[in-house]
Amino acid sequence: MKLYSYFRSSASYRVRIALQLKGLPYEYMPVHLLRDGGQQLLPAYRALNPDALVPTLLDDDHVLIQSVAMVEYLDETHPEPPLLPGSALDRAYIRALALEVACEIHPLNNLRVLKYIKHTLGVTEEAKDAWYRHWVELGFESVNTNLVRSGKAGRFCFGDTPTLADICLVPQVFNAQRFNIDVARYPAIAKVFDACMALPAFQQAEPKAQPDAE
Amino acid sequence: MKLYSYFRSSASYRVRIALQLKGLPYEYMPVHLLRDGGQQLLPAYRALNPDALVPTLLDDDHVLIQSVAMVEYLDETHPEPPLLPGSALDRAYIRALALEVACEIHPLNNLRVLKYIKHTLGVTEEAKDAWYRHWVELGFESVNTNLVRSGKAGRFCFGDTPTLADICLVPQVFNAQRFNIDVARYPAIAKVFDACMALPAFQQAEPKAQPDAE
Known part of the structure; x- marks a missing residue:
């Protein structure tokens, strides 16, 4: 998997925690929110993520946006340890x-x-x-x-x-x-x-x- | 079920749609966001919902807050028709x-x-x-x-x-x-x-x- 992330982005941090808890290795793809007028706004990034926000998660060639949706996805595809346990x-x-x-x-x-x-x-x-x-x-x-x-x-x-x-x-x-x-x-x-x-x-x-x- | 709702609240509207799609009857509990300085801010309502926002859903005596969490709950407890189908x-x-x-x-x-x-x-x-x-x-x-x-x-x-x-x-x-x-x-x-x-x-x-x- 690849995670497009900015170190200080709290939405990116959410997904990084989920990946660590699941023990899933991933490639870190830095997107600097303050350089180049905001690298998240560049056309190449927007082609990946129409929100022009970090993070973006790539699982093979599948593109996922929205951090909470990513965590739910990781929990469905890698159930242990469960991130949504109980009733x-x-x-x-x-x-x-x-x-x-x-x-x-x-x-x-x-x-x-x-x-x-x-x-x-x-x-x-x-x-x-x-x-x-x-x-x-x-x-x-x-x-x-x-x-x-x-x-x-x-x-x-x-x-x-x-x-x-x-x-x-x-x-x-x-x-x-x-x-x-x-x-x-x-x-x-x-x-x-x-x-x-x-x-x-x-x-x-x-x-x-x-x-x-x- | 009881739904604390304001007619114009779009978060309330989300849950009303889910209840209708699932065919679940519910009692409508109006909360007027503009009367009494905002009825959602009154102590009796806050005792139910610490966010002081609508909607609030009651399933028996279980209190649910946050509209998207309510829709996920309704989908888990009443799976048909599925609101999160597919892979x-x-x-x-x-x-x-x-x-x-x-x-x-x-x-x-x-x-x-x-x-x-x-x-x-x-x-x-x-x-x-x-x-x-x-x-x-x-x-x-x-x-x-x-x-x-x-x-x-x-x-x-x-x-x-x-x-x-x-x-x-x-x-x-x-x-x-x-x-x-x-x-x-x-x-x-x-x-x-x-x-x-x-x-x-x-x-x-x-x-x-x-x-x-x-």
Whole structure:
């Protein structure tokens, strides 16, 4: 497999974790989001991924886009260890946590959105940072409440093995830390984050461990 | 089942379509997003759904949040007709289309985000509308390209039966039309939309057919 990735992209980080957890080797194809006016916007990349976003996953000559869809695919094609274990209700809980990050937090914080806020809406750097923090804090409050209320969390978001929920949450915590958000204010998230980061799969997938890390 | 819904919410509309396609009866619990300062923000609703968003689905006393997770759950618990048919690669394509809407378009357009843009960032009504259209147009361009390139689209996004992809796409087209976006500019989307709207399930789930429609 080949993964088109940028070290700091949290959507790319999700798929890197899934590949590591499954023990699947892959070729790392760096796409620099800030060079050449954004390498993800170049025609050759767009020919692969019409979203002009990272990551893109190639399995033989099959092109996959959208990180959460990739993780579901990897889980279907390589079932062990399961990233969506348990009952249908358990999976609904795991997917909901993942989507609280992937639909409610991350889309508001990604590079192209921050650029639009800054350059097209013309707000100050302070207002842009406040926007970023607002959506992370609102989202983390919900995720933390969900983790506590569900009764389903263990060492990880669901029980004692990492799932799609942890795969989405951990990269978002990395992003939050870059914007100086104190994750200790969300104790259930902080606990899961520490448990994940003790695992080699999460360490090997983290931004600083990538070949294109700066 | 009970569905907490707002007639105009496109995330609610997704779940209403899935329930109709599966032939599952449910009780409609209206949550008015504009009354009482937003009924989704009231403590009684937050006690149910920590995201303070619609929809929320109750299956007996089990509470489900996040619309895409609900549709996956309904598909697992009521497999016919399948909303994620085909091979693992087919499902990756279907989920990717759904997430192109659910992660790249809709999060930037929902009510609380538009409120923040208008009231906190203080931009003009025109700039807010331009923001809305920008993300819909960018997203629809990608979805349209994906539909054309994949070779997997038929009458619907995947083949000749509606799937999770159509369930996410159709409500987004409704939203786009409210903001006067000409969907005919995206011919593959327009074709799928027309095919979907010929089906009773999509008609019965549409905003104007809901008990809280205005």
